Amino acid sequence: MIEAYQQQLIKYYKGYLRDIISGKPFSAVVLRGEKNKPTTTVELHRAIALFQKNEKTAQRRGWTIAWEDWSSKKLGKQKWVSTIIVDTEEDYLHLLQKEEEAAAFKHQLQILLDWQPAIQSFLMDKPERVLDLKIVWSGLQKVVDHLLAHDVSNHYIRSIPVPVHTKFIEAYRPVIFSLLKAIAPEKYTVDSTTLDELLLLKQKPHLYPIRWLDKTIAEQFMHGMEITGVTVDWLKQINWDIKEVWLVENETNLYLIPERKNAIAIFSKGKATHSLKDVPLLAKAQLFYWGDLDEEGYKMLNAMHGYYPHNLQSVFMDETTLLRHAGEMGKQDAVYKTVSLEYLTREEQAAFNILKYHNGRLEQERIRQDYVVEVLGKIS
Structure with missing residues (x-):
């Protein structure tokens, strides 16, 4: 029974920390009574002893109990708890055994408010941050001070010249993002959801592996390199006269495609629908797409048909392939939700x-290799 009161004390703690942050003085805590009363004399005496163990006296801190008369058919006339009040902050912390924690909280809070008074709203949202981030606050302060004072848009996230290790900003991206928005909302008015967007940081280029299926043109364009990595911006600029481009969503498949005249294969890494649209090289070649046979794979195929409606053909994503490998079909984790894919072929x-x-x-990987060789050999 006493546990219900103790849980109320714990539940109030976050609000207590918020009051400290906002500067609001402590107000007495009134605990609600327990509806279920003891049913035996043993339970009654045990419960009363526990209540009295934490009762405030001249010599010790604790809660103040208001008792009321209680008539029970089983136990007769008794005294029972009516209201419990925790009058002071010292009493409250004593009952929770959080005196040292609260002192550490106040000390760290003052350091942070002296540094940046505007941090108050950030801490009010999640008061536990004051101590949860205690060992990294020094680093966070250095990073935030630097970002507030310097334009870092010409940097990658790990090249920003701050006196912390190179992975620090990456590790605390969300925290730094929220701090900057809270401390300098007038400076960071950009509608962004990530730190990289907020600071306009340079992004590491995404490289798409390309395999040359024709060694002759590999010699012509890439000095004989069979495999290379390129950015989508580079792909959009080149003007090669390529007959076939194969887009594969599985890296293994990049190496399964046999040599083909005047052709290249690109491992699109599941990003085809996000980046590989409006690429002139893909628009003028015969485009083959080999994706995953699941909901996401067909959504991507549908989108690619929309981007390249006249020259895209899928491979191994048809009914024949699926029926030939029906015994290998498994279940996807999520239930299919897609209703319509208007660009798919029959x-x-x-x-x-x-x-x-x-x-x-x-x-x-479940599609048989002999079947792959057979089908690819028939594509002219």
Whole structure:
């Protein structure tokens, strides 16, 4: 029974910390009574002893108890707790055994408010940050001070010249983002959701592995390198006369495609629909797309058909492939939610409908190698 009162004390603690941050003085805590009363004399005496153990006296801190008369059919006339009040901050912390923690909280809070008074709103949101981040506050202060004073838009996140280790900013991205927005809202008015966007940082270029399927043109354009990595910006600028481009979403498949005349294969890493649209090289070549046989894979295929409606053809994403490997079909974790994929071909749509009905997926690695060789050999 006494546990219910103790839980109320614990529940109040976050509000108590917020009051400290805002400068609001401590106000007495009134604890609600327990509806269930003891049913035996033993329970009654044990409960009263526990209540009295924490009762405030001239010699010790604790709570103040108001008792009321209680008539019980089983136990007769008794005294029971009516109201419990915690009058002072010292009493409250004593009951929770948090005197040292509260003192440390106040000390660290004062350091932070002296540094940046505007940090108050950031701390009010999650008061536990004051102590949870205690060992890194010094580093956070150095980083924030530097960012407030300097334009870092010409830097990558790990090249910003601050006196912390190179992974520090990456590790505390969300915290630094929230601190900057709280401390200098007039400076950071950009509608951004990440620190990189807020600071306009340079981004590490995403490299797409390319495999040259024709050694002759590899010699012509890349000095014989069969595999290379390129950015999407670079892809958009080149003007090669390439007959075929193969986009694969599985790195293993990049190496399964046999040599083909005047052709390249690109491992798009699941980013095709985000980055590889409006690429002139892809628009003028015969484009083959080999993606995952699951909901996400067909959504990406549908989008790619929309970007390249006249020259894109899928491979191994048709009904025939799926039925030939029906025994290998598994389940995807999430339930299919996609209703319509308007750009799929009839064969692709048939495969998608089967997968959706079974909430299934066919991993690309489950497609037999002899079947892959057979189908690829028939594509002219």
